[in-house]
Amino acid sequence: MAATGENVQLLGIVGSPFVRRVQIALNLKGVEYEFVEQIFGQKSDLLLKYNPVHKKVPVFVHNDKPIAESLVILEYIDETWKSNPILPSDPYKRALARFWSKFIDDKVIDTTWKAVFILEEAEREKIIEELSEALQYLENELKEKFFGGEEFEFVDIAAVFIAFYIPLFQEVAGLHLLTAENFPKLYNWSQDFLNHPVVKESMPPRDPLLAIFKGRYESLTASK
Structure with missing residues (x-):
């Protein structure tokens, strides 16, 4: 579970395979998060705020610090929440x-x-x-x-x-x-x-x- 006081959000589209990666990792590690659904083909103000470079999902927001690109997000999740590691130690x-x-x-x-x-x-x-x-x-x-x-x-x-x-x-x-x-x-x-x-x-x-x-x-x- 996310520690008390942590704010974890995932901006995503339900059908996106890249968003799905992040959800699997979060569920594997038992991290509680808010899913902020985005509409396909639209760029919400929140999305543009948190990912002004690529303007696409997924965007992972941890204590108001945004991270973009699904593989980068997976590594961040693995380094932040140590249980059930997803990257090998070697x-x-x-x-x-x-x-x-x-x-x-x-x-x-x-x-x-x-x-x-x-x-x-x-x-x-x-x-x-x-x-x-x-x-x-x-x-x-x-x-x-x-x-x-x-x-x-x-x-x-x-x-x-x-x-x-x-x-x-x-x-x-x-x-x-x-x-x-x-x-x-x-x-x-x-x-x-x-x-x-x-x-x-x-x-x-x-x-x-x-x-x-x-x-x-x-x-x-x-x-x-």
């Missing part, structure tokens, strides 16, 4: 955790968006090939139940997009990316991760998000 393993988390941001998340919402067939095929290659690297890296070992840690939390959001996009666009046949270790990891009690309580309702993504996809295909 310096080399910490460096690897940072590397693979950045790899997920650079090579998986953005590429998935493009694979779903870019409709030119030739370009999409190339992007899906790049995404499959990235997922294969993660498949090879996964040696135990979780990236963090027997308990989920930093990379697992960073990879929540893979576990929860890629299956949504697969259903929306009829893709076959994260399957038991294509990536058996990564697929089993995703099931174990989503079924973890802390993660389950941190996830948004699936159906409303699916409806939103379907609506965006259908509007794009209709205007093609």
